[in-house]
Amino acid sequence: MIRTKELNLKNGSRIVVIGGGPAGAFFSIFASKLAQDLGRKLDITIYEKKIFDNQGALGCNMCAGVISESLVQSLALEDINLPSSVVQSCVDSYYFHTQNGNIKIKSSRIQQRGIATIFRGGGPKGNAGKDIQSFDEFLLHKAVEHGAKVKHIFIDKINLNDDKPVIYAGERLQNDCDLLVGASGVKANSGKIYEKLGIGYKIPSTIRATQSEIELGSDWIANKFGNSIHIFLLRIPGVKFVSVIPKGRFITVSLLGNEPNVEYIKMFLAHPVMKQMLPQGFKIPDKFCHCFPKINIKGAKNPFADRLVLVGDASSVRLYKDGIGSAYITSKAAAHTAILYGIGKQNFEKHYLPVCKNLDADNLFGKLLFSVNDFVSYTALLSKGYFRTIQQEQADLHKTTHHSDILWDMFTGSRFYKEIFIRTLNPRYILNLLFTITSTSLLDMLSIQPKK
Amino acid sequence: MSEKAFLGKLYNDGDVIVEEGSKSRTMYVIQSGKVKVVKKEGERETTLAFLGEGDVFGEMSLFDASPRSATIIAVGEARVLAIEHEGLLKKIKVDPTLAFNIIKQMSRRIRNLNSKLSTIFRTITDTNDKLKKFNPENIETIQKELQKLYDTFIQMDLHTH
Numbered sequence: 001m002i003r004t005k006e007l008n009l010k011n012g013s014r015i016v017v018i019g020g021g022p023a024g025a026f027f028s029i030f031a032s033k034l035a036q037d038l039g040r041k042l043d044i045t046i047y048e049k050k051i052f053d054n055q056g057a058l059g060c061n062m063c064a065g066v067i068s069e070s071l072v073q074s075l076a077l078e079d080i081n082l083p084s085s086v087v088q089s090c091v092d093s094y095y096f097h098t099q100n101g102n103i104k105i106k107s108s109r110i111q112q113r114g115i116a117t118i119f120r121g122g123g124p125k126g127n128a129g130k131d132i133q134s135f136d137e138f139l140l141h142k143a144v145e146h147g148a149k150v151k152h153i154f155i156d157k158i159n160l161n162d163d164k165p166v167i168y169a170g171e172r173l174q175n176d177c178d179l180l181v182g183a184s185g186v187k188a189n190s191g192k193i194y195e196k197l198g199i200g201y202k203i204p205s206t207i208r209a210t211q212s213e214i215e216l217g218s219d220w221i222a223n224k225f226g227n228s229i230h231i232f233l234l235r236i237p238g239v240k241f242v243s244v245i246p247k248g249r250f251i252t253v254s255l256l257g258n259e260p261n262v263e264y265i266k267m268f269l270a271h272p273v274m275k276q277m278l279p280q281g282f283k284i285p286d287k288f289c290h291c292f293p294k295i296n297i298k299g300a301k302n303p304f305a306d307r308l309v310l311v312g313d314a315s316s317v318r319l320y321k322d323g324i325g326s327a328y329i330t331s332k333a334a335a336h337t338a339i340l341y342g343i344g345k346q347n348f349e350k351h352y353l354p355v356c357k358n359l360d361a362d363n364l365f366g367k368l369l370f371s372v373n374d375f376v377s378y379t380a381l382l383s384k385g386y387f388r389t390i391q392q393e394q395a396d397l398h399k400t401t402h403h404s405d406i407l408w409d410m411f412t413g414s415r416f417y418k419e420i421f422i423r424t425l426n427p428r429y430i431l432n433l434l435f436t437i438t439s440t441s442l443l444d445m446l447s448i449q450p451k452k
Numbered sequence: 453m454s455e456k457a458f459l460g461k462l463y464n465d466g467d468v469i470v471e472e473g474s475k476s477r478t479m480y481v482i483q484s485g486k487v488k489v490v491k492k493e494g495e496r497e498t499t500l501a502f503l504g505e506g507d508v509f510g511e512m513s514l515f516d517a518s519p520r521s522a523t524i525i526a527v528g529e530a531r532v533l534a535i536e537h538e539g540l541l542k543k544i545k546v547d548p549t550l551a552f553n554i555i556k557q558m559s560r561r562i563r564n565l566n567s568k569l570s571t572i573f574r575t576i577t578d579t580n581d582k583l584k585k586f587n588p589e590n591i592e593t594i595q596k597e598l599q600k601l602y603d604t605f606i607q608m609d610l611h612t613h
């Protein structure tokens with residue numbers, strides 16, 4: 001048997017993290033914390049090309065900015081409590097706008113404003129107030145509090161040929177390190193620098209979303225959108241799904257269409273259902289903050305090698321949900337592997353890869369659940385029956401809320417998809433749903449309005 | 453406190469967050485403000501501790517499923533995030549280090565408790581010694597010692613809910 005040499009982090013070992021988004025910050029925080037618990041000190045430097053306090057695209061990591069219920073709670077337990085300067089709105093419900101009407105869904109477990117909405121950067125371009133603190137900056141600052149250094153430099157090349165990984169920034173910088181952490185996400189094209197290493201790393205598959213920020217004023221938003229994230233299932237041609245997220249004075253419109261296209265946003269804002277949510281005479285500004293960021297939809301291949309590990313979007317992420325929560329999971333797992341077991345390829349393979357594989361496998365169930373959901377929303381008969389079932393459940397949260405809980409967990413990312421999927425197979429509830437669908441269609445045929 | 457900042461649930465001064473004897477396994481993390489831990493003995497109410505931002509409470513019921521052993525009351529406006537127990541237990545199963553912070557806070561409280569108990573035992577022993585040498589002229593000193601003993605109990609920073 002060939003024994004590979006043991007690679008470990010020692011007191012004073014140098015770690016370079018490329019990317020200071022959530023994954024890079026989480027890795028640094030958890031590596032420092034655990035090393036400290038073991039009486040070791042690490043020398044961690046994060047290289048981040050952006051300054052997150054900047055407004056608009058310059059400071060923004062482009063996402064819908066929903067910090068899931070599950071992540072808010074995990075962070076609180078990690079002693080990372082989100083301050084009010086970071087939290088733009090606090091959400092307690094999801095509001096679905098469908099062809100069959102509207103419905104608000106609340107959690108049957110805990111009723112509180114447990115979901116946070118945030119801006120990743122300093123807010124939309126031209127944001128006059130100074131009331132927005134970037135979420136990414138807040139996390140990066142936490143990493144600094146734990147001892148990491150931050151350098152605002154773009155890394156354009158890495159090398160693994162020598163004994164230790166080396167990073168380069170043009171002519172300006174050449175540094176080696178004991179461990180290199182790739183936390184550069186998928187939105188930029190940095191994945192290529194790892195692919196070129198010949199370690200078998202393959203950039204995750206992605207699709208592009210369309211997203212924009214629109215200022216409507218905090219009073220209007222509080223009145224019209226309340227404490228809910230709004231999901232629109234309106235069958236707009238080319239548009240699969242739109243969510244509107246309240247953020248203080250702004251709403252973020254996050255849209256998944258056939259292709260990235262700002263026209264979809266315009267079509268959506270002009271849709272009669274959305275029009276009711278906008279101030280009278282609202283005109284789409286000529287210029288408004290919008291972007292077409294990439295979403296990781298299929299995990300990377302081989303996100304590790306000797307002295308190298310990739311985390312966050314650059315490795316595996318939960319499908320359509322809780323990307324920042326996934327960055328928390330993968331970064332923490334990679335940090336703990338590096339500190340507790342070592343930084344060799346075999347260490348990451350044994351202790352880190354299973355975590356990524358779990359996320360990837362869970363996404364298969366996620367895909368199935370979202371397809372069923374699409375099928376139900378696009379099949380009038382099913383959609384009506386399902387809608388009615390949810391309506392009945394939401395009328396009294398103390399009774400059975402099986403279907404609502406499934407929707408809640410799917411859209412909030414509070415539970416893993418596999419667990420949700422297993423719950424959908426419960427025969428009692430399938431029968432209950434079938435009964436409601438049949439009775440709804442019968443009532444429909446007889447043109448009788450069901451009792452509220 | 454601005455409405456916007458209201459993550460979790462907002463409690464006003466005097467609001468009861470957790471009731472002694474009630475059955476619930478939810479744990480809480482204070483986001484801002486202060487709460488007090490109160491134990492009721494008949495008519496008498498003893499404040500065992502004050503807790504602030506970042507402190508957790510209700511963690512014992514999370515692990516042992518027993519009824520709440522103390523009442524938690526908001527002191528001024530307090531913003532408190534509830535942690536859903538089933539989800540948390542599932543997460544701890546996958547990542548036990550998530551419980552580190554709770555364990556750290558619990559061990560800090562046990563240390564605190566130990567040091568308070570040792571003060572109490574010392575005071576009891578001293579008082580006992582003095583009582584042994586009872587002399588009616590000493591009655592005032594003994595009364596003072598007993599008062600001190602009582603005060604120590606009352607001010608104990610015990611956190612035992």
Ligand SMILES: Cc1cc2nc3c(=O)[nH]c(=O)nc-3n(C[C@H](O)[C@H](O)[C@H](O)COP(=O)(O)OP(=O)(O)OC[C@H]3O[C@@H](n4cnc5c(N)ncnc54)[C@H](O)[C@@H]3O)c2cc1C
Nearest residue numbers: 019021022023049063064065066155184185312313323324
């Ligand atoms: C439309 C859309 C909506 C989303 N909505 C949500 C949501 O509501 N909630 C949620 O939890 N997740 C959401 N996500 C997913 C979420 O954005 C990602 O999962 C999360 O940002 C991943 O964090 P990361 O740190 O891995 O990557 P990123 O956030 O992309 O951070 C990578 C960082 O690396 C830096 N960087 C890259 N290359 C280099 C380099 N060569 N040198 C120096 N620095 C570099 C970048 O500047 C960036 O700061 C959404 C994604 C999209 C596209």
